[in-house]
Amino acid sequence: MIYVQNREIVVPGQLIAEGNYRHLEGSFREGDRIYSAVVGLADIKGDKVRVIPLQGRYVPRVGDLVIGVVIDTHSSGWILDINSPYTANLFVSELVHRKVDLNKEDISKFLKIGDVVLAAVKEVDEYMRVLLETPERGMGRIEGGKLVEISPAKIPRVLGRKGSMLKVIESKTGCTLAVGQNGRIIVWGDDPRMVNLAVEAILMIEREAHTSGLTDRVALMLEGGKSEGK
Numbered sequence: 001m002i003y004v005q006n007r008e009i010v011v012p013g014q015l016i017a018e019g020n021y022r023h024l025e026g027s028f029r030e031g032d033r034i035y036s037a038v039v040g041l042a043d044i045k046g047d048k049v050r051v052i053p054l055q056g057r058y059v060p061r062v063g064d065l066v067i068g069v070v071i072d073t074h075s076s077g078w079i080l081d082i083n084s085p086y087t088a089n090l091f092v093s094e095l096v097h098r099k100v101d102l103n104k105e106d107i108s109k110f111l112k113i114g115d116v117v118l119a120a121v122k123e124v125d126e127y128m129r130v131l132l133e134t135p136e137r138g139m140g141r142i143e144g145g146k147l148v149e150i151s152p153a154k155i156p157r158v159l160g161r162k163g164s165m166l167k168v169i170e171s172k173t174g175c176t177l178a179v180g181q182n183g184r185i186i187v188w189g190d191d192p193r194m195v196n197l198a199v200e201a202i203l204m205i206e207r208e209a210h211t212s213g214l215t216d217r218v219a220l221m222l223e224g225g226k227s228e229g230k
Contacts, residue, residue, distance in 0.1 A: 006044050009210055010036040010051060017049050025094065026051030040153070041210060056208060058084040058152035058182040060130045064121045067147070067184035068132065070113050076102055078111050080119075083149065083182040088130035090119060095134055116142045118178055118186070142178070145186040150198050150206040152183035158202060159211040165205065165215050173198040174220040197225040 001018045004010055012018055016027060019033045023149070028037050036042070040051040060082065068080030077091040080133055092100050094108045100107070111117065117140060122133040134140045142206045150158070158179055159166050170177060175189035185202060189195040201218050208214055 002044060004042045004044075006042060007040050007210075007212060009040070009054070010042050011039050012036055016042055016051070017076060021047050021049045024048055024050035026053055036063065052156065053153045055151055056153045058082065060084060060086060060088070060121050060124050060128075060182075061126055062121050064181040065179070066119055066121060066132070066182040067142070067178065067180035067186060068114045068117045068119060068182075070111050070117065072113065073108070073111075077107070080117060082130070083152065083180075083184055084130075086128045086130055088119075088121070088132045090117065090132040090134075094122070094132065095140055097134075111141055116147060116186070118142055120178070142186055145178075145188040146195055148185045148187060148202050148204060150183050150185070152181065153182055154206045154209045155179060155183060156173070157205050157214065158185065160215060165218065168215060168219050169198050169201050169222070172219065172226065173201075194226075197222060 001071060003015050003017060010016060014036045015033055016036055018032055021034055023029045023034045026038050026040055027034050034049050037050045038051055038053045040053040043050045043052050066082045068077045068082045071081045072079040073198040077089060080088045080090055082088045092110060095110055119134050119139055121130060123131040166177060170203050173189065173194040175194055178186040187195050187198045201222055204221060205214065
């Protein structure tokens with residue numbers, strides 16, 4: 001039996017389901033009952049029950065795309081702030097994809113403190129030591145763009161199902177977005193007004209992430225914003 005509606009806001013300890021259901025992230029089981037472990041949105045699909053948190057710090061997972069800021073250097077790479085309780089390590093070899101003679105090359109020519117970096121989480125060990133990599137074209141040091149930071153818990157809503165929300169923002173503003181799972185987003189665009197409109201849409205999504213029909217409202221807001229600028 002399900003005790004809440006899909007996408008209903010639930011609180012820690014609230015009973016969500018009872019019976020033969022699988023509990024996923026954000027929930028826990030006691031006997032035959034499944035309860036919420038966080039404040040969030042109940043998400044029920046088939047026999048799977050989870051709770052999408054409305055708030056929370058970013059906890060790195062292998063494969064995540066993140067946007068980090070260089071805060072320190074060491075002999076073979078850099079330490080990055082990834083908007084998490086845990087910092088991340090990026091070795092120079094993972095950035096430039098070649099062997100580097102650290103006795104002859106000055107790695108500060110690749111990255112310096114304050115640089116913004118798009119990377120993927122390569123490894124997280126049991127001590128929460130995080131290693132990053134830049135395996136794809138376009139990753140590494142980010143040039144230009146506007147950096148936006150929101151709650152990491154709201155990133156799934158910025159992306160939307162199968163990227164639907166992201167496509168709406170990009171298509172209606174003509175901007176390109178890089179979305180990090182750690183709550184940081186870079187917006188690139190030729191028209192500063194459209195960049196600001198995309199940022200406004202992101203902040204609207206963060207405020208209204210718990211509501212239904214959000215994609216349609218964001219699309220209407222973007223259309224209205226474009227019309228006002230003409």
